[in-house]
Amino acid sequence: MTEVERHQYDVVVIGAGGAGLRAAIEARLRGKRVAVISKSLFGKAHTVMAEGGAAAAMGNVNDKDNWQVHFRDTMRGGKFLNNVRMAELHAKEAPERVWELEAWGALFDRTKDGKISQRNFGGHSYPRLAHVGDRTGLELIRTTQQKIVSLQQEDHAEFGDYEARIRVWAETTVTRLLKNGDRICGAFAYVRETGKFVVFEAPTVILATGGIGKAFKVTSNSWEYTGDGHALALLAGASLLNMEFIQFHPTGMVWPPSVKGILVTESVRGDGGVLTNSEGKRFMFDYIPDVFKEQYATTEEEADRWYADADNNRRPPELLPRDEVARAINSEVKAGRGSPQGGVFLDVSSRLPAEEIIKRLPSMHHQFKELADVDITAEPMQVGPTCHYVMGGVEVDADTGAALVPGLFAAGECSGGMHGSNRLGGNSLTDLLVFGKRAGTGAVDYLEALDARPEVPEAEIEAATAEALAPFSRPEGENPYTVHSELQTTMNELVGIIRTEKELAAALESLVKLRERVAGVGVVDAGPGGRGYHPGWHLALDLRNMLLVSECVARAALEREESRGGHTRDDHPGMSAEWRKINLVCKLTDDQQVTLKRQPIESMREDLLALFENSELKKYLTEEEVPS
Known part of the structure; x- marks a missing residue:
């Protein structure tokens, strides 16, 4: 029997970027024991690559800016496919989250009168991006990381040698979410340095794992971005929303x-x-x-x-x-x-x-x-x-970040809806803060309403362990690097910036074959070092996630017969008001096959519609949706 270490927490946050850290801070401020699981080193999250600034309508450079203008710009940028409630919450709450970050020690650039400086960015009507030179994401991570350290110091001061109520697990990768019946009960992971398996027993899990860029050959994304959160959610029974929208x-x-x-x-x-x-x-x-x-x-x-x-x-x-x-x-x-x-x-x-x-x-x-x-x-x-960003992601409730699986939450790039078909630059950093906080709150509220914590079934742990070790049982199997290279080439050439029905069909055919090959990849035992820092094994496990996500992207791109935002169909170049009313939702069947369905979008409230001129609404909405 393979040894598995166990730990109990109230909330497990998978991902240590801006969304994950903000969610963890919120859960800890509510008095809960929190684990933050970081695939890479703590402080090295991909959030640091968001350089330009954090979009918030503070009006520091132009006092005509306000949340209504920010909301309008976000809806225009997303071509009116955004989750309207998320876009509204984001526009309203972004300034407060930026000021909160400043109160925690973020050192923003300043205007001449001492206010937080704001710069112009694509799609924004006014200078709106609070910035720290071109290192804003780094400052966000530095500040939230230091906030977590300060909370740990508070715990040590209060409890002495007792373990802090918030612990960071650096260089640790989650391979499965654990369930008891239909509810989340924890997560199964391995520590990259040693290969040791760890079970995190917790009734709530927040996914904040970022994007999927490493499925493409040319990408701005770091090595961690292998679609882990998207795939973990799918495998746990959650749904993914509008995965066709990839921002190049x-x-x-x-x-x-x-x-x-x-x-x-x-x-x-x-x-x-x-x-x-x-x-x-x-x-x-x-x-x-x-x-x-x-x-x-x-x-x-x-x-x-x-x-x-x-x-x-x-x-x-x-x-x-x-x-x-x-x-x-x-x-x-x-x-x-x-x-x-x-x-x-x-x-x-x-x-x-x-x-x-x-x-x-x-x-x-x-x-x-x-x-x-x-x-x-x-x-x-x-x-x-x-390839830079995926607008699609885990389908969540706008107010709480709750996914369809009880106990599962998501925030940041791995959640879907906020940005519609195209994200405006700068909206990502405030998205992380606004919905990271909300996911933390949602997870704690769910936890406190539970009658009892669900236990982790032994069968779940045994299955996750066997799955993680499977590549070692195939030492003669195909090299995972070869399969990864072909997956990247398929996505870059056939599901790239310009798409056609013929190419997307060819991509799906290729992905079906690659699925068989992924199931057969093998790695050799590393000898005395065992599973520690075994890059071939790590990639073999990541391939499952990238392949699942890639198939969702290709299927949704083939289904949506229009061009909108980050999805461009050369054979359907126009934008359709009827297609704007439809979300495409992917789920997995019991035998792990990707299925896709069309899901109607709720109409925008009248007070929000009133923020736009009817002449503009007619460019996006159907005739019956435009106010008379």
């Missing part, structure tokens, strides 16, 4: 090949950077969609005036929502007007003096200098689209 960030590095896909923050364009093609043309003026033509400048002179007087001029087209910019770059490259390394040029050196670039964009200056030998204060960057 318009600006990732394209050269050298070793760094292809690494994020180039939208702050570069927010601070005045412009996109040009190989002919030197500022091409974004040619790609302004009809629905945005009233809000965006159509000439360079008009666009440049906006930076000096944002009240009276239309925004530059470089600040269109990310999906629009990514498609435009893709079109320029396909038309043969790309840069030498297959992207386009992003230039901030002709817009700002060198010292100002280094002050505002220190990370970008360092990144290009060290990785590409490019000085962005003197020459343009080469950039292109990179």
